[in-house]
Amino acid sequence: MFVQFSTWDIVRNLLDAGKWTLALSLIAFVLGGIVGLAILFARIASNRVLQAATKAYIEVFQGTPLLMQLFIVFFGLSLAGIDVSPWLAAAAGLTLFTSAYLAEIWRGCVEAVPKGQWEASATLALTYPQQMRHVILPQALRIAIAPTVGFSVQVVKGTAVTSIIGFAELTKTGSMLANATFEPFLVFGLVAAGYFALCYPLSLYAKSLERKFHVAR
Amino acid sequence: MAYRFDFAPVFEHTDLLLAGAGFTLALTAVGAVLGIGLGVTGAVCRAWKLRPFDRMFGLYVEVIRNTPFLVQLFFIFFGLPALGVRMSEWQAAVLAMVVNLGAYSTEIIRAGIQATPRGQIEAAESLAMTRPQIFRHVVLRPALAKVWPALTSQVIIVMLGSAVCSQIATEELTFAANFIQSRNFRAFETYFVTTGMYFVMALAIRQLLVQLGQHYVVGRAR
Numbered sequence: 001m002f003v004q005f006s007t008w009d010i011v012r013n014l015l016d017a018g019k020w021t022l023a024l025s026l027i028a029f030v031l032g033g034i035v036g037l038a039i040l041f042a043r044i045a046s047n048r049v050l051q052a053a054t055k056a057y058i059e060v061f062q063g064t065p066l067l068m069q070l071f072i073v074f075f076g077l078s079l080a081g082i083d084v085s086p087w088l089a090a091a092a093g094l095t096l097f098t099s100a101y102l103a104e105i106w107r108g109c110v111e112a113v114p115k116g117q118w119e120a121s122a123t124l125a126l127t128y129p130q131q132m133r134h135v136i137l138p139q140a141l142r143i144a145i146a147p148t149v150g151f152s153v154q155v156v157k158g159t160a161v162t163s164i165i166g167f168a169e170l171t172k173t174g175s176m177l178a179n180a181t182f183e184p185f186l187v188f189g190l191v192a193a194g195y196f197a198l199c200y201p202l203s204l205y206a207k208s209l210e211r212k213f214h215v216a217r
Numbered sequence: 218m219a220y221r222f223d224f225a226p227v228f229e230h231t232d233l234l235l236a237g238a239g240f241t242l243a244l245t246a247v248g249a250v251l252g253i254g255l256g257v258t259g260a261v262c263r264a265w266k267l268r269p270f271d272r273m274f275g276l277y278v279e280v281i282r283n284t285p286f287l288v289q290l291f292f293i294f295f296g297l298p299a300l301g302v303r304m305s306e307w308q309a310a311v312l313a314m315v316v317n318l319g320a321y322s323t324e325i326i327r328a329g330i331q332a333t334p335r336g337q338i339e340a341a342e343s344l345a346m347t348r349p350q351i352f353r354h355v356v357l358r359p360a361l362a363k364v365w366p367a368l369t370s371q372v373i374i375v376m377l378g379s380a381v382c383s384q385i386a387t388e389e390l391t392f393a394a395n396f397i398q399s400r401n402f403r404a405f406e407t408y409f410v411t412t413g414m415y416f417v418m419a420l421a422i423r424q425l426l427v428q429l430g431q432h433y434v435v436g437r438a439r
Contacts, residue, residue, distance in 0.1 A: 060416065063373075063377075063415070063416045063419040063420065064377065064412045064415045064416050064419070065377040065378065065379075065380035065381075065391070065412075065415055066377075066378075066380075067380040067381055067383075067391060068380060068391070068408055068411060068412040068415060069412075071404070071408040072405065072408050072409060072412060075404040075405040075408060076405055079220045079405055153282075153283065157283075157284070157285040157286070158285075159285075160285035160286075160287045160288055161285070161287060161381060163287070164287075164381065164384060171285065171287055171288055171291070174288070174291070175291065178291075178295060183299075184291070184292075184295035184296045184298075184299060185292075185295075185296040185297070185299035185300065187296075188288060188291050188292040188295060188296045189292065189296065191288050191291075192280075192284045192288050192289070192292060195283065195284045195285055195288060196280065196283045196284055199282075199283035199284070200279065200283045203279070203282065203283055
C-alpha cells in the first residue's frame with residue numbers, strides 16, 4: 001500500500017506531533033521544577049551529607065549525556081518490574097535532567113543574595129525557615145526568573161532526544177515522515193522550524209527579562 | 218524473582234567500548250578546534266558590526282541555539298544530500314558539532330570581546346602595535362581568558378551531545394554500547410558502564426581544558 005503525502009499532510013502530522021513535544025516539555029519543566037526545588041533545599045542545607053549527595057546528583061546529570069540518562073531510566077524501570085512506556089520513561093528521564101539543572105541554576109541565585117541579608121535577618125532573630133521565606137527566597141526569585149526561562153529552551157530541545165527511545169514526538173514523527181515521503185530536506189526543515197517556533201519566543205523573553213532586571217539593580 | 222546484575226558480559230567488549238570512546242574524543246577534539254575557530258570569526262563580525270556578516274552570524278546563532286542538535290544532525294545527514302551534498306557518517310557528525318559549537322561560542326566569545334574596554338585598543342595603537350598584534354594580544358587573548366570557563370562547559374556539552382550521533386551510525390561510544398547490548402541483552406549494565414565512561418571523559422576534558430587555559434590563555438593574558 002502506498003500513501004501519497006501532500007505538503008499539507010506532512011505539516012498536519014508534524015503539528016499533531018508537536019503537541020506531544022509541547023506536552024512533554026511542560027511536564028518535564030513543571031515536575032523538574034518541583035524536584036529541583038527539593039534538590040535546591042538539600043543542596044543549601046547545613047547538613048553535610050545532604051549537601052554532598054545533591055552535589056553528586058547534579059554533577060552526574062550535568063556530566064553525562066541525556067540520551068544515556070533516558071536509556072538508564074528506560075531499562076532501569078523495567079528491571080524494577082515497572083512496565084515502562086516510552087512516554088513514561090521520557091517524562092521521568094527529562095524530569096530528573098531538568099531538576100538537576102534547575103537546582104544548580106537556583107543555587108547560584110540564592111548565593112547571589114548578599115551575605116549581609118542573611119546576617120541582618122539573623123540579627124532580627126528570624127529562624128532559618130523565616131529567613132528563607134521572607135528575606136532570601138523573594139530576592140533569589142527575582143534573580144532566578146531570567147535564567148529559568150532561558151533554561152526552558154534546553155528542556156524543549158531535550159525532548160528531541162526522547163525520539164531515540166521511541167517516543168513519537170516531533171523529531172520521531174519527522175523521521176518517519178522523511179522515510180515515507182523521501183523528502184528529508186523539506187521534512188527536517190519543517191521539524192527545525194517547529195522547534196524554532198517553540199524556542200525562539202522563550203529565548204527572546206529570557207533576554208528581555210535579563211535586560212529588565214539588570215536595569216532594575 | 219530478583220534481577221541479578223551481571224557486568225561481565227559488558228567487560229567482554231571493553232575493546233569496543235574503548236574504541237568508541239576514542240572516536241567520541243576524536244570527534245570532540247576536531248569539533249572543538251573548528252567550532253571555536255568559527256566562533257572567533259563570528260564573534261569578531263558581531264562585536265565589530267562587520268556588515269553584512271554580523272547579521273548573517275546573528276541569524277545563524279539564533280537558528281542553531283533554538284533547534285535541537287539531533288534535528289541539525291538529521292538535516293545535515295539526511296536533508297543535505299537532496300541538494301547534492303553527500304557526506305559520510307563521521308563527516309556529518311563533525312559538521313553538526315562544528316556548526317552547533319560555532320553558534321554557542323560566537324555568543325560566548327563576543328561577550329568576551331565586548332568586555333575589553335575601547336581604551337585598551339587605543340593604548341595599543343599608541344604603542345605602535347600592528348593590527349594583527351593588537352588583535353592577538355589585546356583583543357582575542359583577554360577575551361578568551363575571560364570566557365574560558367564558559368567555553369570549557371560548552372565543549373563538554375557538545376561532547377555529551379555527540380551521543381545522539383549514534384543515530385546516523387557514527388561509530389562512537391553510544392554506537393558501541395547499542396551494539397554490545399544487542400549482543401549480550403544486558404542493556405542496563407551496558408548503558409550504566411557507558412554512562413560512567415562519559416562521566417569520566419567529561420571530567421578529563423574539563424581538567425585538560427582548565428590546564429590548557431591556565432598555560433596558554435589565562436596565564437598570558439595578564
